[in-house]
Amino acid sequence: MSIIPVIEVRNVHKSFKTVQAVRGIDLTISSGQFVAILGPNGAGKTTLVEMIEGIQQPDLGDIFIMGKTWKGNEKHLRNLIGLSLQETHFIDKLNVWETLRLFASFFSLGKARCEEVINLIALGEKRKSWVVNLSGGQRQRLALGIALLNNPKILLLDEPTTGLDPNARREVWAILLKLKEQSDTSLILTTHYMEEAEQLCDYIVIIDHGKILKQGTISGLLGEIRDLPVKPVETRTITLDDLFISLTGRHLND
């Protein structure tokens, strides 16, 4: 009996007016896999994630979440997904605890789960602080906590650490690494930070102009770099950044 992939993307296309955002992407993600989607601005990674998330419909192709399409299964699938967007603003004058309680209610969860999550994201001391008074890192941890409330089978994180200082970024990573260790949640992470992808993920997908340029494990991709026509400088450690430059001729942050 074959195991159903958690996410299966088959030949997906999506255009906005004259812009072809996604052009024939195929992707399969299995249970517990942490996948980073790397690409510069406008590469199509957010559109791809939005289609997986079900808020955009592909023009062509299919997306299966746990073997089901979004059509007719939205209520069920929403219970399986956790989501954190780049710089989501919650209600300023609700405190941390009230915000967690609000989102927990959408999943019919009670106080007990909120307690677990507030401890997981280490915001217990801030439970009575209004969201508006939290630091950027604390807000992002709250956003991550909200995404984890429903013990999601799939966690979608759209640039979760953009704009955070290194310490705050490492705090977010620590939560995710703990999750990786303790659960079978699959993660799709879009990021500009190569280091983040290397630290957290075991599978990398590099996309540009709506197409997958390369995908594979980190070691596999770094191994392939030797065969590429443009070689990185030999005097230092080869990174995914070098691979990205080799493939696209530009930096990820361009």
Next chain:
Amino acid sequence: MTERISNSQLFQLVMANVKELIREPGVLFWGIVFPILMSLGLGVAFTKKKDVVTSIAVIGQNHVMYQASDTASALLSFFLVNKAKFGHDKNGIITRKLRVPDDKLGATTFIFQSLSWKEAMVMLKRGNLNMVLDEKNGVVQYHFDPMNPDAQLTYLKLSKMLSSDGNVIRESNTEIHPLMVTGSRYIDFLVPGLIAMGVMMSCMWGVSYAIIERRSKKLLRRMVATPMKRSNFLVALIAVRIIMNFIEAGLLFLFAWLAFNITIQGNVAALFALFIAGNFAFAGISIFISSHTAKTEIGNGLINALSMPMMVLSGVFFSYHNFPEWSISTIQKFPLTMMADGMRSIMIEGAGFSEVMLPILILSATGFIFFISGMKIFRWH
């Protein structure tokens, strides 16, 4: 049971909206204190507004307006001597118009309308009249609210003209009868208008702006990525706003009752139904105008473009009958005008369900149509 309720998403959404509302000091000021201060300021120290057109009722004497043979009438003599123009208004009421030029203060046009006492009282309460004139046994009686500066000014201008050279009315043949009828004061006119305006502004900013801001901050997108029922989100937002409007209106009325002895002369249930219909209309309009944009600047513009004309034209602070005749029928179709007029007719004219059923139905239908249309094009992300 308590745990079940507190864990329900509708309860949590309602509580989130309530907390957000009451934790914003500006809401308390603009929603509760400001209308009270406005009613206090305008009610007590109503400053003069320039009226170029002054409407005056002449009681129960149609012949006075047109029978030139009735030489016993001092008022008719006055009309004839001053060549007050005879005519009818659009409702068929007999009128005499008299334009009095004044180089320094500007011209005043007096419109004398032939009305019964009952008709005159209704128009006075609606703010459509400044004064009532009656003539008994050769004595001209001025009936007006001495606390109304417009009425005072009308009296001063008119009495000066009536007793000037060439006119037959002498000051000794005139009497002032202060009108202290409840509902005829400016504050009686003002408070229902303020309540209706409060509902409009509260819905426009509280519902529309909240939605647009949450969309612009991606909070809507984040919420619909959960199994949250979308209807619960909107129901919570609107319900909290209606409850808040009810509290604001109640406090304003309480203040007006304590400070100015304002009362509800008509059917309280009809007033409640009209209030709910008005809330529903403005909530529907608010959903519609906030259904698409994610830019708060555009939201500001849309809200102002819709609310400002109604605030100025719908007769909140003064009667819209001061505007040109051709515009009146359009103004009367505005939701704010319907709500304010309906509330005035109940609060100061003693109207019941039958008189306000039409505005209740139209306001409810307006809310329903705009709500459904808004939902059709609503963008959650």
